Amino acid sequence: MASTIMNYLGFGNRPAGVESASPVRALPSSWYTSQEMYELERRAIFSRKWMLITHQIRLAQPGDWLKFDVAGYEFILSRDRKGDIHAFHNVCRHRAFPVVEGQQGTSKIFACKYHGWSYGLDGKLAKAPKYDELEDFDKSRNGLFKIHVHVDTNGFIWVNLDGREKPEVAWQDDFAGIDMQERFKQYNFDDYVFDHTYHMEGAYNWKILADNFNECYHCPTTHPDVPTLADIQTHEVDTARAWITHKSSLTEEQEKNGLGISSTYYFPNVSLSVLPHFMMLQRFLPTGPTRSSMQYQIFRNKNSSEDDFQLINQMYRRIVGEDKVLCELAQKNLNARIFVNGELHPRLEKGPLYFQKLAREVVRAHYERERAAKKEIWPARQELPDSDSAVTSREDEELCSGLACQTSQAVLAW
Ligand code: FES
Numbered sequence: 524m525a526s527t528i529m530n531y532l533g534f535g536n537r538p539a540g541v542e543s544a545s546p547v548r549a550l551p552s553s554w555y556t557s558q559e560m561y562e563l564e565r566r567a568i569f570s571r572k573w574m575l576i577t578h579q580i581r582l583a584q585p586g587d588w589l590k591f592d593v594a595g596y597e598f599i600l601s602r603d604r605k606g607d608i609h610a611f612h613n614v615c616r617h618r619a620f621p622v623v624e625g626q627q628g629t630s631k632i633f634a635c636k637y638h639g640w641s642y643g644l645d646g647k648l649a650k651a652p653k654y655d656e657l658e659d660f661d662k663s664r665n666g667l668f669k670i671h672v673h674v675d676t677n678g679f680i681w682v683n684l685d686g687r688e689k690p691e692v693a694w695q696d697d698f699a700g701i702d703m704q705e706r707f708k709q710y711n712f713d714d715y716v717f718d719h720t721y722h723m724e725g726a727y728n729w730k731i732l733a734d735n736f737n738e739c740y741h742c743p744t745t746h747p748d749v750p751t752l753a754d755i756q757t758h759e760v761d762t763a764r765a766w767i768t769h770k771s772s773l774t775e776e777q778e779k780n781g782l783g784i785s786s787t788y789y790f791p792n793v794s795l796s797v798l799p800h801f802m803m804l805q806r807f808l809p810t811g812p813t814r815s816s817m818q819y820q821i822f823r824n825k826n827s828s829e830d831d832f833q834l835i836n837q838m839y840r841r842i843v844g845e846d847k848v849l850c851e852l853a854q855k856n857l858n859a860r861i862f863v864n865g866e867l868h869p870r871l872e873k874g875p876l877y878f879q880k881l882a883r884e885v886v887r888a889h890y891e892r893e894r895a896a897k898k899e900i901w902p903a904r905q906e907l908p909d910s911d912s913a914v915t916s917r918e919d920e921e922l923c924s925g926l927a928c929q930t931s932q933a934v935l936a937w
């Protein structure tokens with residue numbers, strides 16, 4: 524009993540309940556419904572952690588760009604003429620207008636439509652009309668806000684929105700080795716081509732879907748396709764650092780058909796399923812405390828037949844649709860404020876318990892930092908320069924935080 528409480532509070536040596544023989548209480552429903560918690564997660568998680576976004580084959584040519592959105596942070600990935608990949612916020616440095624409006628394109632330059640400032644593919648400010656007549660305007664300090672990029676061994680692009688020169692969390696801290704996992708060795712990632720994207724909007728907190736994705740306890744009752752896909756009795760989850768891997772053994776028939784469960788969940792919000800004919804990157808994107816957008820990127824093996832690809836593609840499409848219904852109905856009851864939480868099975872729900880442990884730890888640590896600083900900490904936010912030019916801006920900011928413009932009631936109460 525005592526050890527369960529210690530684990531719940533995050534003080535145990537092992538992941539809460541993961542090795543335990545006793546059931547373990549899940550995160551409470553308030554974490555899935557409150558606006559304040561959502562805002563805290565935007566600061567503690569989505570502004571600080573590495574997030575898998577896409578594969579570099581979607582930026583094949585110099586000038587190609589793609590726009591993404593995570594928890595209200597809109598950003599662009601681009602490939603410059605030298606072939607390097609960059610990421611920056613879709614926010615003009617002049618008066619904050621978005622520099623791109625579509626979802627993707629090929630450009631020589633990013634031109635803001637508001638007053639005509641333009642930026643290179645690397646985000647550097649190229650032109651600010653009429654600003655050459657001003658003294659003390661430093662173009663080099665007015666490029667688009669940079670976002671950290673990491674391209675892993677298999678060509679997947681990750682970003683970290685932490686605004687510091689060096690992000691507090693290194694990619695290796697959370698993910699070292701995950702791109703070299705044994706089962707990836709049988710695949711040549713260059714064989715996969717981008718096929719299509721789709722998305723679904725769901726009336727639930729993003730963590731509801733993460734909990735759902737990370738266990739297959741619900742598979743027999745929900746997914747008629749699963750017995751065809753893999754042997755569910757052998758479904759296994761492994762956890763380490765910031766990832767959760769899923770696997771199941773296969774019959775000869777399943778193996779021959781290129782089926783199976785072979786996915787990795789990357790905390791906070793992305794899963795990647797890699798199979799011989801098909802690859803699915805699934806991103807769980809919060810758009811509010813009780814709303815999410817699920818964005819799917821589907822890749823196919825260029826050597827696979829249409830039938831082989833469609834068999835698995837359509838199966839996964841049905842499965843994610845079935846999960847959406849589960850999440851919506853569970854969230855509806857969380858919103859009604861009757862249910863606080865239930866007791867999870869430490870083996871069959873090892874995945875959600877590990878996911879919740881990671882979420883709890885990172886949120887608590889950030890909350891403690893904010894308590895110590897007596898203010899909210901927004902790691903992705905613009906830092907004003909030390910120069911005299913920003914003195915008035917700093918005073919204005921202070922005045923505003925005194926009025927609680929940017930400080931929640933909860934922080935003021937400290
Ligand atoms: S806001 Fe972009 S040029 Fe003014």
Ligand SMILES: [Fe+2]
Nearest residue numbers: 735746842846
């Ligand atoms: Fe499911």
